[in-house]
Amino acid sequence: MRLLITGASSYVGAKIYSDLKDKFEVVGTYNSYKVFDELIKLDITDRKQVMSAVEKIKPDYIIHIAANGHHKWCEEHKDEAKLVNVNSTRYFVEAANKISAKIIYMSSYVLLGHDTFYAKTKQESEESVKDTKAGYVILRPGHIVGYSQNTKNDRQFNRFLKNLVEGAPAVYNNHWRFQPAYLRNISEIIERVIEKNITNKIIPATCSEVKTRYDLAMDILSPFNIKVERDDNKEGFDLIIQDLKILDELNLPKYSYEEMICEIIKEIEKHFNLKTK
Template identity: 25%
Template sequence: MKVVVTGVKGQLGHDLEKQLTARNHQVFGIDRNELDITDEAKVQAYFDEVKPDAILHCAAFTNVDAAEEDKETAYNVNALGPKYLAQAANKVGAKMVYVSTDYVFDGTATEPYEVEHPTNPLGVYGETKFAGEEFLKQNLDRYFIVRTAWVFGINGNNFVKTMLRLAEDRNELGVVHDQVGSPTYTVDLARFIIDLVESEKYGVYHATNEGVCSWYDFAVEIFKQAGVDIKVNPLTSDQFPRPAARPNYSVLSKKKITEQGFTLLPDWHEALSAYLKELKG
């Protein structure tokens, strides 16, 4: 397949490009320097030229707090960008994967969110990502929406790298314990997304590593596996105020993955272990 990957310099885009190449697909990796996805004419011109079989759309405005201040940019990138890509995909006959987020939910659930659960974003980031989902559905029949959460990978910043960096000059840290979800290793997520795009099993999916933890639990396990001796104190979200509200409960049900005959992602403890090995190189 001829595949375009947007956001190729990000965590997920990097691993998608690597694994697609390993599976002998022809990859066109682009970031904002190669194509401004908020420019409708440029998007259409690019895809008319490349004529891919599939688009894996990873590019996004992901700074949750900054999105509250800059709603226009967040909307242009997270909503209009996917719209233009979906229109271009429809015109050239390509299928498309749109990577979405647990932030489309409000985090008030007490059991894992199913793919059809009503959405209710708490802030601009979630609102604009959900708008992108809707534009995709309106403009394309052959689509996959993959909602994920708590992503970490080799290429870019993430919670694991932040914890390890902070531990270099501290002997004590505070981490919130009242936000619960599932970490997601981009190597595992990329494998699932490629399995998906190689199929015709269209629709909405939830994909994270297996298992559930709080950010506090995640931090404790990071230090344990990395052999770092540091005291981690549990904080409430109120003790760590941020401009944008975070969902307290972000656990996503992966029932659809199993129902459609795909392989679940490994447990997050295993994923973290593999990632720490990758970081060491």
């Protein structure tokens, strides 16, 4: 089984690439920051490059992760955001249909209730993915945390690393509420989707519990004796709750919040040689 993973140097993509590369024949792409030496450079906004790469690699699955997920950037650069997030998805769907490949698309829970341009690009891309003739799966993760080989990108877990490794102040908001998602669980769901040949489904990849950034910081950083301060400023988005019953119906792996926290603490101990107090 051959997989093409776009955005394999991103925070999310690097972890998924690393988790799947020893289980399948995997080709990963990057644009500017190269996490793994074997990745190939691909401009996903260039239709000719996309068509050529897919035709050459001939994957059974295209796991399309590459996107720009910064809400502010998308609002300020709408034309570029549409190129990166929407047009590229159309190109991969077109390319997939030429070789009868399936697509697993990394969407986001934000399209369920956030009125941002980023959310609109995800909604439009989901509609494009549904045109994949061989079959598709759309993943909608919540607020993602967990270890990735990409520790550079400005993501929640990497901010925690700065608190742990660099001693950066740990001040986190306690207003915005969301369902957190465990990054490794997303890899496990993708693996099971491929093994079971699940198609034409929209799958939430998240925990059922509702938390804040302050909750995450307390539960992940406090065991390492990091003092966490609470910020009560009103920021973030309205709460969105995803129904997770499809995970049970399809027998897909899931984690409780407590299980996720335990696994993340183990990841920190393993990869950064840190010990809990």
